[in-house]
Amino acid sequence: MSSVKVGLLGLGTVGAGTVNLLERNNDEIARRAGRGIEIIAASTRHPERPRGCSTEGFRVTRDPFEIVDDPETEIIIELIGGYEPARELVLRAIDNGKHVVTANKALIAKHGNEIFEHARSKGVAVAFEAAVAGGIPIIKSIREGLTGNRIEWLAGIINGTANYILSEMFYAGREFGEVLAEAQRLGYAEADPTFDVEGVDAAHKLTILASIAFGIPLQYGNVHVEGIGHVTREDVAYAEQLGYRIKHLGIARQSEDGIELRVHPTLLPERQLLANVDGVMNAVMVMGDAVGPTLYYGAGAGAAPTASAVVADLVDVVRALNVDPEHRVPHLAFQSTALSDAPAMPMASVETAYYLRLEVADQPGVLADITRILGNSGISIEAILQKEPAPGADHVPVILLTHRVFERQMDEAQAQMEALDAVQGRVTRIRSEQLQ
Numbered sequence: 246m247s248s249v250k251v252g253l254l255g256l257g258t259v260g261a262g263t264v265n266l267l268e269r270n271n272d273e274i275a276r277r278a279g280r281g282i283e284i285i286a287a288s289t290r291h292p293e294r295p296r297g298c299s300t301e302g303f304r305v306t307r308d309p310f311e312i313v314d315d316p317e318t319e320i321i322i323e324l325i326g327g328y329e330p331a332r333e334l335v336l337r338a339i340d341n342g343k344h345v346v347t348a349n350k351a352l353i354a355k356h357g358n359e360i361f362e363h364a365r366s367k368g369v370a371v372a373f374e375a376a377v378a379g380g381i382p383i384i385k386s387i388r389e390g391l392t393g394n395r396i397e398w399l400a401g402i403i404n405g406t407a408n409y410i411l412s413e414m415f416y417a418g419r420e421f422g423e424v425l426a427e428a429q430r431l432g433y434a435e436a437d438p439t440f441d442v443e444g445v446d447a448a449h450k451l452t453i454l455a456s457i458a459f460g461i462p463l464q465y466g467n468v469h470v471e472g473i474g475h476v477t478r479e480d481v482a483y484a485e486q487l488g489y490r491i492k493h494l495g496i497a498r499q500s501e502d503g504i505e506l507r508v509h510p511t512l513l514p515e516r517q518l519l520a521n522v523d524g525v526m527n528a529v530m531v532m533g534d535a536v537g538p539t540l541y542y543g544a545g546a547g548a549a550p551t552a553s554a555v556v557a558d559l560v561d562v563v564r565a566l567n568v569d570p571e572h573r574v575p576h577l578a579f580q581s582t583a584l585s586d587a588p589a590m591p592m593a594s595v596e597t598a599y600y601l602r603l604e605v606a607d608q609p610g611v612l613a614d615i616t617r618i619l620g621n622s623g624i625s626i627e628a629i630l631q632k633e634p635a636p637g638a639d640h641v642p643v644i645l646l647t648h649r650v651f652e653r654q655m656d657e658a659q660a661q662m663e664a665l666d667a668v669q670g671r672v673t674r675i676r677s678e679q680l681q
């Protein structure tokens with residue numbers, strides 16, 4: 246049987262990694278897919294630049310639309326990233342009856358509903374394993390491996406750059422900015438690194454995970470997003486003294502009240518497995534009602550790990566080329582006509598424990614005022630830590646851990662604490678989870 250002809254959009258890090266992987270494992274991939282897979286064309290904005298793969302076996306063009314319109318290509322791999330022109334290219338490929346494999350989390354999180362609807366109407370597949378957690382087969386695990394379960398919640402370290410920064414702050418006591426510059430140099434960070442540190446990249450990925458876990462339409466706009474910019478190395482050290490690590494998590498949970506979708510720094514007990522996922526590694530914990538807690542760990546970025554997911558999707562699409570579209574694995578795990586309309590929960594109704602750090606005047610009665618405000622708001626304190634003032638400083642840090650409360654209770658208490666004359670500036674607050 247002739248090989249399947251593929252067009253590749255984007256010859257950057259992941260594009261080159263995909264070319265190399267297809268070449269290196271060519272025979273094994275063909276044995277698995279049942280047919281050979283051949284890249285016949287690739288697009289890049291800079292064909293003249295040296296790159297990390299050979300381009301000998303295919304034509305290289307500046308024009309991605311030329312590839313999408315080429316009647317010879319059956320599958321398009323989109324590795325350009327970003328919203329546009331990726332969206333236009335993918336929709337046009339679908340219009341042309343081509344299957345699509347993409348690593349583009351921003352595209353799927355924001356335009357996935359439109360893209361999947363379009364793909365269904367044309368009877369083609371859109372595969373996106375590489376969009377979440379790089380090489381970890383987390384989409385396949387949830388969508389197929391856990392099909393028998395009602396997924397209760399999932400929580401993941403799904404941005405390697407943020408995890409690298411927090412790990413370096415923890416192990417080496419390094420400052421945020423210095424570590425970010427290194428992550429950029431190492432090639433982990435997004436083209437716009439604010440997507441990493443402000444939580445946008447993790448929110449894109451969480452949007453996708455939540456949809457396939459709970460059978461809800463993609464709803465990026467409903468994710469509560471906080472980055473790691475306000476976490477200091479002192480917070481990392483205080484959390485350690487209390488027996489916790491700070492990780493940047495994406496958390497999705499379904500309850501009778503609706504769906505929680507949130508991305509924020511989180512204190513985790515130091516013995517929790519996720520608390521020990523360090524550096525650029527990613528990990529996702531998924532709780533199914535039948536299987537219990539499961540954990541998926543691996544490289545969340547990089548040329549070869551992401552190419553691993555791209556090629557897995559390619560093989561899936563090749564295997565399904567002759568399958569009736571109605572009987573393929575649904576894009577969002579649940580049949581498109583059976584998606585749930587469970588509402589996204591407002592953050593005010595979300596319940597978590599808290600780490601609080603206040604800078605307070607070193608004078609009598611301040612601690613009493615703070616504990617009174619918390620007590621009056623129905624917030625119970627689990628631990629308290631008061632540090633010595635730094636030499637010459639007239640303020641001291643006070644660190645509190647609370648029991649679980651609704652976010653609205655903490656909002657009120659925080660406003661009252663910040664109104665005290667003895668409290669300097671904003672209260673730093675970081676949510677804390679046990680993940681049990």
Ligand code: HSE
Nearest residue numbers: 404405406434435546
């Ligand atoms: N910038 C992303 C990260 C790359 O740091 O995890 C993979 O999506």
